Amino acid sequence: MDKQDIIKLIMEAEKHGSELPNLEFKDARGGIPKDTWKSISAFSHKPGGGIIVFGVKEDRQNKKIDILDGLGLAVLQEKVSNLVSEDMSITIRPEYYILDYKGKTLLAIVVVECPDQFKPCYYKPVGLPNGSYIRDGITNRKITDAEMRRFIENSERLKYDKQQAEGVYIEDIDTNKVVTLLIKRGEETGRTGAPLHVDFNRLKNLGIAGEYKGVQHPTIAGVLIFAKNKPQQFPSLSRYIIRCVRYKGASVSTDIIDKSDIDGTLDTQIEDMQKFILRNIKLSAQIVGTRRVEQYEYPEQAIREIVANAVIHRDYKITGTYTQVNVFEDRIEVFNPGCLPPGVTVETIKDAQASRNEIIAALLKDLDYLEEYGRGIDIVFNKMREWGLLEPLFKNTANSFKVILPGPRLSKLNERQIKIWEYLVEKEKITVKECEGLLPKVPRTTVNSDLQKLQEIGLMKQLGMAKNTYYVLAF
Numbered sequence: 192m193d194k195q196d197i198i199k200l201i202m203e204a205e206k207h208g209s210e211l212p213n214l215e216f217k218d219a220r221g222g223i224p225k226d227t228w229k230s231i232s233a234f235s236h237k238p239g240g241g242i243i244v245f246g247v248k249e250d251r252q253n254k255k256i257d258i259l260d261g262l263g264l265a266v267l268q269e270k271v272s273n274l275v276s277e278d279m280s281i282t283i284r285p286e287y288y289i290l291d292y293k294g295k296t297l298l299a300i301v302v303v304e305c306p307d308q309f310k311p312c313y314y315k316p317v318g319l320p321n322g323s324y325i326r327d328g329i330t331n332r333k334i335t336d337a338e339m340r341r342f343i344e345n346s347e348r349l350k351y352d353k354q355q356a357e358g359v360y361i362e363d364i365d366t367n368k369v370v371t372l373l374i375k376r377g378e379e380t381g382r383t384g385a386p387l388h389v390d391f392n393r394l395k396n397l398g399i400a401g402e403y404k405g406v407q408h409p410t411i412a413g414v415l416i417f418a419k420n421k422p423q424q425f426p427s428l429s430r431y432i433i434r435c436v437r438y439k440g441a442s443v444s445t446d447i448i449d450k451s452d453i454d455g456t457l458d459t460q461i462e463d464m465q466k467f468i469l470r471n472i473k474l475s476a477q478i479v480g481t482r483r484v485e486q487y488e489y490p491e492q493a494i495r496e497i498v499a500n501a502v503i504h505r506d507y508k509i510t511g512t513y514t515q516v517n518v519f520e521d522r523i524e525v526f527n528p529g530c531l532p533p534g535v536t537v538e539t540i541k542d543a544q545a546s547r548n549e550i551i552a553a554l555l556k557d558l559d560y561l562e563e564y565g566r567g568i569d570i571v572f573n574k575m576r577e578w579g580l581l582e583p584l585f586k587n588t589a590n591s592f593k594v595i596l597p598g599p600r601l602s603k604l605n606e607r608q609i610k611i612w613e614y615l616v617e618k619e620k621i622t623v624k625e626c627e628g629l630l631p632k633v634p635r636t637t638v639n640s641d642l643q644k645l646q647e648i649g650l651m652k653q654l655g656m657a658k659n660t661y662y663v664l665a666f
Contacts, residue, residue, distance in 0.1 A: 194288050197242055197299050208254030210329045216247035220261050223270040228314040231275060231283060233326040234302040235312040246297035260295045267298055281309040310342040351508050352412035352548040355403040357427040364409055365419040372557060398550035412550035415457050423454040430510040433460050437471040437518040441664045442616055457502050461560055464498040464516055471518045489596055490574035496567045497594050499560050501525045503552050523596040530587050537585045540568055603648050608641045622661045
């Protein structure tokens, strides 16, 4: 598809006085129309995709197409780019074309069909099913429940953890570890004493192996959990490590005190991640009644759930970066490649029961590395509350997900002060003017009070004088 092809389609639409099944018009003289996401979602589900042309108005009543003028192309393109990269459930990479047509300048974007494993593609601020649309003739309509189920079922057949582990063979699976799993399952179901011979059919039924083009191989889930040796020895799995770092202060620009790249099977990674964090946080003693009780500054159960969820729910298709654990002076951060699964948002994360890795989740649950579905996040919230700490913070972007466990210092802050602190951590300095931009409805006196509080508890310090005053992290 090039400029001339798009212009031909516009000419055809003009001839018929109507949009086309693969072509939609937007006025856009006042900026990006609010319903643009509906068109993007609809075309992402259409075989062959579709084209959205900004700067054209369709008058359906009079069957007329008007070519407009006065587009703010730079701003428009930026807004569209933000929409497709941040607000859709999958990052859309459309092609952009600036067209000269009848003496007017138009912007066209070509939306390609979304891969099956990522359907349905939806608008994240609305969620499923309301944020997902279908192109029906020349109109966009909301996806039906049946259509959504078909998309999801089709996507499940392409679940990444069920696919073949390239370059790995059945002989690379630790069958003794599989027997341990079978014994545990038998004890839980009351089926003790059953034969525990591990053959291919049993491995296949467990999701540990499959047949691919007539050849038996382990699945990605199977080798990541049941490999005889470290899975990372295989080139196709070499990037599946956990990068752990303990920083001296509150940002990555401070000195590194401890670091470790954790490999091994997923259960081993969970254990070693927790060990790394525990050795890098404070342990203090308290007298409870007549007993001396040692307690970490963060609840161990909350840490356990966060690291287990990072391993279980990461997007293993993404190999360009690692799962990361950063321990700072005032918080713990766990960063994962891949955003939340479809239908799960930061707001619904406590109630959601979705996993992109069904086999990994099921096997690690049977091995006691995952709580009952839906309970793990509740445990984190409850334990943080018991320790007198702030609730966990979640940051979901187009290609990553981050969990932050605030430490004792941060738990002295209110919501305004947390916003200032988050900006400071990201940008490494902040001014009063920038604070007012973050908190537009907050009086200047309150902002000054918040800055003073952040200094009093040792989270930031003031530099500069008068108009040149700014604030930086104190450690």
